[in-house]
Amino acid sequence: MKLIMAVIKPFKLEEVREALTPLGVEGMTVSEVKGFGRQKGQAEIYRGAEYMVNFLPKVKLEIAVKDELVPQIVETIQKTAQTGKIGDGKVFVSQLEEAVRIRTGESGQDAL
Amino acid sequence: MKLIMAVIKPFKLEEVREALTPLGVEGMTVSEVKGFGRQKGQAEIYRGAEYMVNFLPKVKLEIAVKDELVPQIVETIQKTAQTGKIGDGKVFVSQLEEAVRIRTGESGQDAL
Amino acid sequence: MKLIMAVIKPFKLEEVREALTPLGVEGMTVSEVKGFGRQKGQAEIYRGAEYMVNFLPKVKLEIAVKDELVPQIVETIQKTAQTGKIGDGKVFVSQLEEAVRIRTGESGQDAL
Amino acid sequence: MKNMFHKCMKAAGRVRILAAAAVLLLLSGPAMAAVPDESQFIFNTFSFLVHGFLVMWMAAGFAMLEAGLVRTKNTTMQCLKNVGLFSIATIMYYVIGYNLMYNGVDKGFMGTIGLWGHDDSAALGGKFAGEGVTAYAASSDFFFQLVFVATAASIVSGTVAERIKLWGFLIFVVVLTGVIYPIQGAWQWGGGWLAEKGFADFAGSTLVHSVGGWAALTGAIILGARKGKYGADGSVRPMPGANLPLATLGTFILWLGWFGFNGGSQLTMGSAKDVIAIANIYITTNIAAAGGVVAAIVLTQIIYKKVDLTMALNGALAGLVSITAGPDSPSLGLALIIGAIGGVIVVVVVPLLDKFKIDDVVGAIPVHLCDGIWGTMAVPLSNGDAKFATQALGVAAIGGFVIVTSAIVWMVIKAVIGIRVSSEAEEMGLDMAECGMEAYPEFRGSQSI
Amino acid sequence: MKNMFHKCMKAAGRVRILAAAAVLLLLSGPAMAAVPDESQFIFNTFSFLVHGFLVMWMAAGFAMLEAGLVRTKNTTMQCLKNVGLFSIATIMYYVIGYNLMYNGVDKGFMGTIGLWGHDDSAALGGKFAGEGVTAYAASSDFFFQLVFVATAASIVSGTVAERIKLWGFLIFVVVLTGVIYPIQGAWQWGGGWLAEKGFADFAGSTLVHSVGGWAALTGAIILGARKGKYGADGSVRPMPGANLPLATLGTFILWLGWFGFNGGSQLTMGSAKDVIAIANIYITTNIAAAGGVVAAIVLTQIIYKKVDLTMALNGALAGLVSITAGPDSPSLGLALIIGAIGGVIVVVVVPLLDKFKIDDVVGAIPVHLCDGIWGTMAVPLSNGDAKFATQALGVAAIGGFVIVTSAIVWMVIKAVIGIRVSSEAEEMGLDMAECGMEAYPEFRGSQSI
Amino acid sequence: MKNMFHKCMKAAGRVRILAAAAVLLLLSGPAMAAVPDESQFIFNTFSFLVHGFLVMWMAAGFAMLEAGLVRTKNTTMQCLKNVGLFSIATIMYYVIGYNLMYNGVDKGFMGTIGLWGHDDSAALGGKFAGEGVTAYAASSDFFFQLVFVATAASIVSGTVAERIKLWGFLIFVVVLTGVIYPIQGAWQWGGGWLAEKGFADFAGSTLVHSVGGWAALTGAIILGARKGKYGADGSVRPMPGANLPLATLGTFILWLGWFGFNGGSQLTMGSAKDVIAIANIYITTNIAAAGGVVAAIVLTQIIYKKVDLTMALNGALAGLVSITAGPDSPSLGLALIIGAIGGVIVVVVVPLLDKFKIDDVVGAIPVHLCDGIWGTMAVPLSNGDAKFATQALGVAAIGGFVIVTSAIVWMVIKAVIGIRVSSEAEEMGLDMAECGMEAYPEFRGSQSI
Numbered sequence A, B, C: 001m002k003l004i005m006a007v008i009k010p011f012k013l014e015e016v017r018e019a020l021t022p023l024g025v026e027g028m029t030v031s032e033v034k035g036f037g038r039q040k041g042q043a044e045i046y047r048g049a050e051y052m053v054n055f056l057p058k059v060k061l062e063i064a065v066k067d068e069l070v071p072q073i074v075e076t077i078q079k080t081a082q083t084g085k086i087g088d089g090k091v092f093v094s095q096l097e098e099a100v101r102i103r104t105g106e107s108g109q110d111a112l
Numbered sequence D, E, F: 001m002k003n004m005f006h007k008c009m010k011a012a013g014r015v016r017i018l019a020a021a022a023v024l025l026l027l028s029g030p031a032m033a034a035v036p037d038e039s040q041f042i043f044n045t046f047s048f049l050v051h052g053f054l055v056m057w058m059a060a061g062f063a064m065l066e067a068g069l070v071r072t073k074n075t076t077m078q079c080l081k082n083v084g085l086f087s088i089a090t091i092m093y094y095v096i097g098y099n100l101m102y103n104g105v106d107k108g109f110m111g112t113i114g115l116w117g118h119d120d121s122a123a124l125g126g127k128f129a130g131e132g133v134t135a136y137a138a139s140s141d142f143f144f145q146l147v148f149v150a151t152a153a154s155i156v157s158g159t160v161a162e163r164i165k166l167w168g169f170l171i172f173v174v175v176l177t178g179v180i181y182p183i184q185g186a187w188q189w190g191g192g193w194l195a196e197k198g199f200a201d202f203a204g205s206t207l208v209h210s211v212g213g214w215a216a217l218t219g220a221i222i223l224g225a226r227k228g229k230y231g232a233d234g235s236v237r238p239m240p241g242a243n244l245p246l247a248t249l250g251t252f253i254l255w256l257g258w259f260g261f262n263g264g265s266q267l268t269m270g271s272a273k274d275v276i277a278i279a280n281i282y283i284t285t286n287i288a289a290a291g292g293v294v295a296a297i298v299l300t301q302i303i304y305k306k307v308d309l310t311m312a313l314n315g316a317l318a319g320l321v322s323i324t325a326g327p328d329s330p331s332l333g334l335a336l337i338i339g340a341i342g343g344v345i346v347v348v349v350v351p352l353l354d355k356f357k358i359d360d361v362v363g364a365i366p367v368h369l370c371d372g373i374w375g376t377m378a379v380p381l382s383n384g385d386a387k388f389a390t391q392a393l394g395v396a397a398i399g400g401f402v403i404v405t406s407a408i409v410w411m412v413i414k415a416v417i418g419i420r421v422s423s424e425a426e427e428m429g430l431d432m433a434e435c436g437m438e439a440y441p442e443f444r445g446s447q448s449i
């Protein structure tokens, strides 16, 4: 099993989720994060003082999937989350050794 | 060392934490997340318009532990966090290559 | 590639970010978390009732980097985030199998 | 407010009678019962001031209601618009509005153009009654009229929230408060043709609330709905308000302010008759609001199996708007029913608007427009002098006028500087896009999850 | 409010005297000093209206205070309950409450049953004084009395928050505002048996605040504590309020409203004597609140080494409740002390209630019940007409009556439709469970971490 | 407020004239026009009470404004300071302040020391006019004066927020409200030397606002800036306010309260002349605020290409402070300009202070100090009796006095108990450090990201 972690622009979340369901992704865990990268935040002004916002709001998806699915999932995320503008985000893949479904105690791929 | 990542129902957090301490878990990092999965959010109504809440509030635990402890910890989390109702969550385990305690610079298992 | 995950004290974030840029870290993903560990929260009082705050606010950094950079990055984080006081946090390193830049589709190290 | 012109006559008239009564009493013995002219002048003026500051307070009510019902990313902007519109209304009404509405309308269609200025020479000369003498300080009347204008503008800002450009909106407010509102106001309260026809609108269900409602409706249609509010499949995606306690506070503020809105519209307080009328108005106003709330709570429970707070809040305002056209005549029981029906209308109309893809962020159209009409048509139920036909005429005439004029203004603004922000700006939120400032910078919030 | 009946007599009496005085003055020369009857009527009525809208504003104060002290997941519900209870109080007091409290009590235990309606024929006929003639507009009195009822109901909602069913609560409010409050009110302010005994409760430390407090206490006991509030080991798990600035706002609103609550309870303003009394009441009320705040700040600093804002806020209300039974008689210094002791009581009683596992979410019991009693017993300190024994009798009689009646009502509701939400609903929060609507949908919040 | 002493004379004087007028009228026929002395007494007193409770309400305005403009981690503390300072002001003004300011100043530098107590024997004896007789209830005057003191203290708390120790601040408030404010107040309103010189400050641009501003400025300098506010490189790191809707609410509350602040400062309402003056004051006050808002909106749009809500809010207060020294004399047009210039001053001065590394969290110095001075200097533009030189003298004298005295007090407190929290406490936030209580415990928030 692999753990796919994707950082995307917030407003792309729904789209990505919908695109993944047909591929058999039955679950995911999402968190609000702030991203720092090439994309520079706009210069803001507060009461006459200029300042840079370095961290931009992003959404992080964590999806555990069986190995076979990884390529198409990664590709689908990449395609769907893409706007072509800087700051679109990343997809990371890492190895997952075990997964357990708390409700049933099932483990391995059945837990996903 | 392994990194155990568990997604559980928010109100189970205290219970789980208390159950893990006796096993020698001296620390963990917790974040609020939203979960999407088999458990479907209830249909909500706002000013006469129905809509589905797809993402449900969950809590994510990240616990770095030495390998020996993994089995009982995973089992304890699974048992304690269980309500038997859909949406109880998951436990994931992955390999951890290194750990460092910032305060002391200790690394490896001593850092945990 | 490796994924470096660091849990630090919130007010150290800016410092750490600035220390990492010269090392060639071009991006990172940050989230607010709560930490439980040796550092015990102070006993709080609300309307005459004492209670312990077990979880303390921390910031989690996730940084994907190419293997060569790992040692100095980990060291830099450890040194910069250090206050010497209990609760400074941890740095964890794990293996990363793949990385993709959503905007361009680039993968591997070029994606970072 | 009843026609000021008639009112003055009336005041003057009454004063003479009381004076006479006084003299008699003074001669006959058991001592003066009447209120001296100057005391009357003070009572009338103070009534305008106290009730006026209550209505001014409604500006805060609208600001909080709207700030609570928009999403976090548009909250700073909503606050800004509300502070801005009140300021603009103040200035415009001084520069042109007041005289256009009240000066020399004389049964016609509008007054004169020019700065307003106060003249209290008569009163300062010790003259408190008689031809053309007003029984209150000029400025107190100006103050009371002024805060009504702002109300009409506040209604618009709620409906068009979360997508309209700041400057496009502010310019509309300039015209609405400086020209559109005063002209139609002249027809009735200025002593114009509509007043002649015998139209009855005590405190402004039509002149204030439906006017704001019509302007909001045209605006909403010309602007279009917020991005993603309506799915191609006709599905509705709710965009819940970010801070309901704030919306609740706003509603309570409006409720409080309404005692000034309706009570002060009695215009004088210098006699027992007047103050009794004001007292009656307070309680009909209060019970109408209560009726609207209870109706909304019960109805949402029945229809949706859950009680919708935002509907209950709208219900309070619905009751208030409904009673505003005639708070002086109905019994408590009737007032309760009028308010309750107002609440029902809101609960029914809110989803209806969504069917037509008319995106009204805070429900200002059902509350102020629909109930403004309902309230106006309900006046004859308790007020013998009012006729259904005349009421309908007034509603239609003013409705038509506001629809046409505001549509033109919206269109012109759209053509010249544009009224709608870019879809990126809408995505990002108006706060960052146009103010560069988050309303709640530390509260992690996003619509995304 | 003192017994209305006596009051009218008094008013009438005074008026005649003044009138006489006036005549003399008129003859003797330096011109009339007295206030004409009709002016008095206006002053009295306007006092009821102005002070009444201040008390109505307290409904917003309770709403904000409670919305700020509950957790986010129950905030929508708390707002809904407060809007709902004020509306229900309005309707019930009209339908049955007012007449039950004031109509023909005549030294007995209750008035008559029936809708309230206003009759100002005397005043409209130019008659302002004399047997049975009231010196104010009927509706203004009704309005002022009405907002007091709502206050009693607001007190209950805070204590039983976060676990009570919406409908169970609303039904209790129906009975409390329609029957329980009016009956005990009749005993004193309605001119009933307790007034005959010489009980003194100027503005309602007992009649309003302790009544709300007793109903809240019985409710809290019958409902039980919130899930997880008390550990088996007797440990207390605080559930901090989610929005303290809102609670602070609520307290300031209540503080402001209290000038109406106590000031208006002078009931008349038609003479220098009355307006002087009102002015004195304003400053004793204000300094008592200040005393409560300072006492709570100092005490929490000493006991806990940290100053507890929520206690300071409760302290302000404590001072206000404490002075309410007799704001007209004490010197500023005594008023300060009475308020300060009220503040001390709150700081001491809040943790005490936890010892008994009585879960009072906002501290309404210490503030309104304990200080309501304290304030009532403190009246004799400055008011010679008041006797400790009689004060105790009033406290006990009303306390007993409210405990028994409200316990019965709570029990019946519990048996018929249930008063407590399911433990899942409590877990999830009442907002999602009963309103399907989050108060702050975009602010990530949870009690879990 | 104009000099109380002069005022009484004036009142007395007017009364006699009116009386005479009355007699004439009574003989001549058309019946009494004049206001009976006792009615005047009631009008004057009620004006103090109504306008006084509006000013008291400003305490809530400052609390919300400041709570909205600090960061979440210091919000509980900011609320606590505001509740605390109002309470302290209440007590100190009773214990020493009032008499020090008004009792027997007699063209000198200060009054007497001792508790204040009310004496209404004259009025209760039916004497309403004549040497030394006041035309209003003593307590109503005390109440009105009192709430002004609190305003001055509120100004300070905003500037020194987020770093000052609770007790250090509260002790400063004790001295400010008990000694510093009353002494300089005695110079003018107490009928002291400055009044003799003909200084004009109708409602307190200098006596209240600049006094608070000077105290805030010295405090800010002695305290130093918040940690991390200014980079070594002179860069400014903004620390955005956490809750802008709350700041907006606070501004609306202040705007409302200002009608009481300026309107009530007419001091009497017992004649047409007075009530006309009050009405004029209401509208100049209102339009000045509007001018400040519009100026700030337009200017920030031009300079920064984005409209800054916090500047617009400051702009409203700027306009209000600017008109406060002379709201009675200017035309609406001039009032608009005076307010607009006030708004410009704020937009210009806010960044300027940052240049000097003077850290003013809420912008109280530009608003209350700079515009307090501007407003005072602007009086001669419309008030013939006022001279620029005298105005400058008053500004300088009071400024000098407050700078010196408050600097000494700040220094002493610093030396004895310290005024600044530890840098850890500042890091953690004052709420956890000194109150042990988060303002928004469930809203994840941090300045870190």
Ligand SMILES: Nc1ncnc2c1ncn2[C@@H]1O[C@H](COP(=O)(O)OP(=O)(O)O)[C@@H](O)[C@H]1O
Pocket (backbone or CB within 6 Å): A007, A034, A035, A036, A037, A038, A039, A040, A056, A058, A085, A086, A087, A088, A089, A090, C026, C027, C028, C029, C030, C062, C063, C064, C065, C101, C102, C103, C112
């Ligand atoms: N090395 C990295 N490790 C972890 N997250 C990263 C890394 N680089 C970028 N990110 C995340 O991806 C987001 C987008 O990256 P950015 O460089 O701004 O644009 P792009 O991916 O289009 O080049 C960042 O905001 C951050 O959240």
Ligand SMILES: Nc1ncnc2c1ncn2[C@@H]1O[C@H](COP(=O)(O)OP(=O)(O)O)[C@@H](O)[C@H]1O
Pocket (backbone or CB within 6 Å): A026, A027, A028, A029, A030, A062, A063, A064, A065, A101, A102, A103, A112, B007, B034, B035, B036, B037, B038, B039, B040, B056, B058, B085, B086, B087, B088, B089, B090
């Ligand atoms: N494939 C997955 N990857 C990551 N998180 C998942 C995955 N599937 C489920 N989750 C998390 O587990 C939670 C519970 O899963 P769900 O399918 O709803 O119930 P259950 O685990 O009882 O079958 C989800 O809300 C989500 O946070």
Ligand SMILES: Nc1ncnc2c1ncn2[C@@H]1O[C@H](COP(=O)(O)OP(=O)(O)O)[C@@H](O)[C@H]1O
Pocket (backbone or CB within 6 Å): B026, B027, B028, B029, B030, B062, B063, B064, B065, B101, B102, B103, B112, C007, C034, C035, C036, C037, C038, C039, C040, C056, C058, C085, C086, C087, C088, C089, C090
């Ligand atoms: N085993 C662990 N797994 C994951 N996170 C941990 C673990 N131990 C500690 N942490 C994180 O590191 C933070 C600091 O750890 P703590 O034990 O309190 O101090 P120190 O690291 O100085 O010994 C904790 O608040 C928690 O967020």
